[in-house]
Amino acid sequence: MTFEFSREAKQGMARAGVFHTSHGPIQTPVFAPVGTQATVKAVEQRELVELGASLILANTYHLHLRPGDDLIRDFGGLHGFMAWDGPILTDSGGFQVFSLGGLNKIDEEGVTFRDHLDGSLHRFTPEISIQIQHNLGADVIMAFDECPKPDDRAIVRGAVDRTHAWLTRCVEEHHRSGDLNRQALFGIVQGGIFPEMRAESAEFVCSMDLPGYAIGGLAVGESKPDMYAMIEHTTPLMPEDKPRYLMGVGSPEDLVHGVARGIDIFDCVLPTRVARNGAALTRQGRINMRNLQYATDSEPIEPGCTCYTCTHFSRAYVRHLVKVSEILGHQLLSMHNLHMLLNLMRELRAAILSGTFVEVAGAFLENYQTVRPEDQSTVFPIESV
Amino acid sequence: MTFEFSREAKQGMARAGVFHTSHGPIQTPVFAPVGTQATVKAVEQRELVELGASLILANTYHLHLRPGDDLIRDFGGLHGFMAWDGPILTDSGGFQVFSLGGLNKIDEEGVTFRDHLDGSLHRFTPEISIQIQHNLGADVIMAFDECPKPDDRAIVRGAVDRTHAWLTRCVEEHHRSGDLNRQALFGIVQGGIFPEMRAESAEFVCSMDLPGYAIGGLAVGESKPDMYAMIEHTTPLMPEDKPRYLMGVGSPEDLVHGVARGIDIFDCVLPTRVARNGAALTRQGRINMRNLQYATDSEPIEPGCTCYTCTHFSRAYVRHLVKVSEILGHQLLSMHNLHMLLNLMRELRAAILSGTFVEVAGAFLENYQTVRPEDQSTVFPIESV
Numbered sequence: 171m172t173f174e175f176s177r178e179a180k181q182g183m184a185r186a187g188v189f190h191t192s193h194g195p196i197q198t199p200v201f202a203p204v205g206t207q208a209t210v211k212a213v214e215q216r217e218l219v220e221l222g223a224s225l226i227l228a229n230t231y232h233l234h235l236r237p238g239d240d241l242i243r244d245f246g247g248l249h250g251f252m253a254w255d256g257p258i259l260t261d262s263g264g265f266q267v268f269s270l271g272g273l274n275k276i277d278e279e280g281v282t283f284r285d286h287l288d289g290s291l292h293r294f295t296p297e298i299s300i301q302i303q304h305n306l307g308a309d310v311i312m313a314f315d316e317c318p319k320p321d322d323r324a325i326v327r328g329a330v331d332r333t334h335a336w337l338t339r340c341v342e343e344h345h346r347s348g349d350l351n352r353q354a355l356f357g358i359v360q361g362g363i364f365p366e367m368r369a370e371s372a373e374f375v376c377s378m379d380l381p382g383y384a385i386g387g388l389a390v391g392e393s394k395p396d397m398y399a400m401i402e403h404t405t406p407l408m409p410e411d412k413p414r415y416l417m418g419v420g421s422p423e424d425l426v427h428g429v430a431r432g433i434d435i436f437d438c439v440l441p442t443r444v445a446r447n448g449a450a451l452t453r454q455g456r457i458n459m460r461n462l463q464y465a466t467d468s469e470p471i472e473p474g475c476t477c478y479t480c481t482h483f484s485r486a487y488v489r490h491l492v493k494v495s496e497i498l499g500h501q502l503l504s505m506h507n508l509h510m511l512l513n514l515m516r517e518l519r520a521a522i523l524s525g526t527f528v529e530v531a532g533a534f535l536e537n538y539q540t541v542r543p544e545d546q547s548t549v550f551p552i553e554s555v
Numbered sequence: 556m557t558f559e560f561s562r563e564a565k566q567g568m569a570r571a572g573v574f575h576t577s578h579g580p581i582q583t584p585v586f587a588p589v590g591t592q593a594t595v596k597a598v599e600q601r602e603l604v605e606l607g608a609s610l611i612l613a614n615t616y617h618l619h620l621r622p623g624d625d626l627i628r629d630f631g632g633l634h635g636f637m638a639w640d641g642p643i644l645t646d647s648g649g650f651q652v653f654s655l656g657g658l659n660k661i662d663e664e665g666v667t668f669r670d671h672l673d674g675s676l677h678r679f680t681p682e683i684s685i686q687i688q689h690n691l692g693a694d695v696i697m698a699f700d701e702c703p704k705p706d707d708r709a710i711v712r713g714a715v716d717r718t719h720a721w722l723t724r725c726v727e728e729h730h731r732s733g734d735l736n737r738q739a740l741f742g743i744v745q746g747g748i749f750p751e752m753r754a755e756s757a758e759f760v761c762s763m764d765l766p767g768y769a770i771g772g773l774a775v776g777e778s779k780p781d782m783y784a785m786i787e788h789t790t791p792l793m794p795e796d797k798p799r800y801l802m803g804v805g806s807p808e809d810l811v812h813g814v815a816r817g818i819d820i821f822d823c824v825l826p827t828r829v830a831r832n833g834a835a836l837t838r839q840g841r842i843n844m845r846n847l848q849y850a851t852d853s854e855p856i857e858p859g860c861t862c863y864t865c866t867h868f869s870r871a872y873v874r875h876l877v878k879v880s881e882i883l884g885h886q887l888l889s890m891h892n893l894h895m896l897l898n899l900m901r902e903l904r905a906a907i908l909s910g911t912f913v914e915v916a917g918a919f920l921e922n923y924q925t926v927r928p929e930d931q932s933t934v935f936p937i938e939s940v
Contacts, residue, residue, distance in 0.1 A: 207875070207879050209881045209883040211882055212886070213883070214863070215867065236875070237875040241850070244851065245853065251872055466626060468630065478601070482601075482638045483637075484636075486636070487593070487630075487636055490622040493621065493622070494617075497594075497597040497882060497885055497886075498594040501597070501599060502599075
């Protein structure tokens with residue numbers, strides 16, 4: 171059934187499942203590459219298929235402004251416009267309004283903001299966000315929420331209240347003008363780094379009968395231990411039989427820690443963004459391909475990796491491309507980095523199915539050097555989850 | 556036999572043939588995509604194979620400076636370094652020294668110049684250019700020449716004399732330190748737009764027993780009628796049994812006119828460069844994908860085109876990518892533009908083999924709107940060739 175979430179196995183909080191959409195099943199846990207402007211930067215749609223991406227994300231804020239959601243609707247939604255037949259998720263635009271748009275005015279009704287490129291004035295309300303997402307036609311659409319700085323209690327309080335009021339209006343608008351068999355609306359739990367507000371928000375949001383629920387407002391500046399603690403605190407308060415989506419995460423270690431704490435869906439620009447900065451994700455950690463040590467290195471970025479980049483090109487060649495700013499460098503690193511995360515998720519899923527999640531996740535984290543080594547020692551050991 | 560040129564058919568001056576290299580045969584006439592820095596910009600090597608590219612070009616000037624030809628030699632030459640198993644051609648670096656490098660000093664011995672990026676001082680001589688090209692290991696390497704402004708008689712005179720003296724030294728150096736079965740050295744005919752100097756240069760250059768000969772110093776600012784006249788004047792002075800290479804050309808119409816005048820090999824950055832500027836090559840002419848008329852256009856760039864871009868994406872989607880400066884726009888347009896030229900060459904070759912070249916070439920030109928329409932009426936009619 172559309173938007174059914176079949177749970178296949180569980181180990182601790184970690185689950186393996188399948189989320190069914192009208193554009194096919196999504197095997198979870200899953201990482202969704204981000205295609206902000208209806209393209210995953212520097213990666214072709216057929217390459218996303220080759221990489222095994224099953225769900226991709228697109229951004230409502232950007233697409234509403236350019237090329238416009240009316241235009242995309244006329245092309246059969248994002249699926250038709252960008253020629254992607256698989257599942258798509260759109261965010262509500264809220265996060266970008268607050269982070270990118272020149273915020274003009276926020277009131278109980280909605281948000282007025284300026285286009286970050288041309289300065290033109292626009293307005294989002296919960297109803298408008300949902301209507302835009304209907305035009306974009308993604309399989310999963312998100313409630314319009316306020317994503318605040320996570321550590322200011324008063325600000326988070328206001329954001330939680332507004333998020334809840336807006337969720338009610340999003341649900342009403344989706345029921346009024348949407349097609350519930352075609353698009354699944356997910357609610358978003360807010361609450362910053364405050365456990366009691368997270369609990370309150372989880373209770374309210376999950377009281378709505380929705381096909382899935384997200385945790386928002388994390389990975390926005392708080393420490394990794396704080397983030398992991400909030401996930402660990404919140405997921406037990408969310409229903410077992412619905413997919414749980416951690417928005418805007420993440421790095422390889424965050425994916426492992428998220429899965430260990432019961433998250434099913436992730437998205438992040440990280441793999442493609444760091445690629446365009448010349449960095450490769452490997453199982454040993456992130457490496458800067460500009461480093462002189464790779465200049466004469468005939469090994470692939472990750473020996474044994476089965477991606478197009480690693481099966482054909484040396485670190486020396488990729489370094490050369492990065493050093494001379496060739497587009498192919500972006501292409502090869504973006505593909506490799508996406509492959510690394512997508513493959514990691516497949517590996518974690520297989521481990522959950524075979525009952526070896528703790529060993530597999532633990533071995534990965536032990537081998538993986540985070541960018542900030544101080545995080546490594548302070549995170550919860552995987553075994554405790 | 557390596558570097559044998561088998562002629563298969565001829566119609567007027569137009570020829571169909573096969574040039575044999577140690578990395579496989581090249582069916583001529585052929586267009587060679589340019590991979591200046593050991594990458595055809597925004598196109599993956601497997602995509603070049605898919606597009607049917609048989610010969611690609613790389614630039615000695617750029618690769619000598621970054622990453623260095625010694626490094627490339629240690630990776631098995633360009634074939635190993637960039638993982639391209641097919642034939643490769645390198646230029647001599649001369650053109651870039653004169654056009655890009657901060658030219659410091661030119662004397663009979665060679666040229667001293669500054670790196671256009673870091674200002675460091677370098678020197679090319681005919682011997683050094685050939686040695687660098689030995690390191691790069693391309694199948695076809697080019698003599699070090701001086702490519703002058705084409706319409707100043709005194710300057711062209713000096714350039715022709717220097718080019719001839721340098722050719723002798725290039726041939727000597729290639730015999731001394733090269734592998735004649737692995738790398739074919741082509742000589743370059745200069746002479747600007749002066750018929751008598753073109754004739755003199757063709758006689759001298761073709762008196763050397765080389766596996767192929769090029770026409771240089773065209774498409775550098777002279778009018779199209781002048782260029783076509785020079786090709787038409789020069790090719791009959793070049794041997795029938797060796798491939799003829801027109802350097803740095805070109806546009807779709809120039810390819811047709813070149814083939815009609817007996818050219819076998821072409822190279823140009825045009826298809827990938829105009830792609831990055833947002834333009835598409837079609838059989839009706841070049842179109843600017845930024846134009847508003849494409850905003851809601853659900854047709855592919857070229858209806859009926861079999862490239863990945865046209866079989867999957869609308870003009871509206873490509874326009875969106877171009878307008879918002881997405882890398883995928885460069886990728887999709889580069890692939891389409893290369894496909895257009897490579898396919899045109901296959902079509903011209905088939906026409907020569909079937910004796911329909913005049914009709915096929917004429918029909919193409921009649922349909923094709925050049926960028927500067929005034930050129931269209933002044934070129935020699937294809938039937939006259």
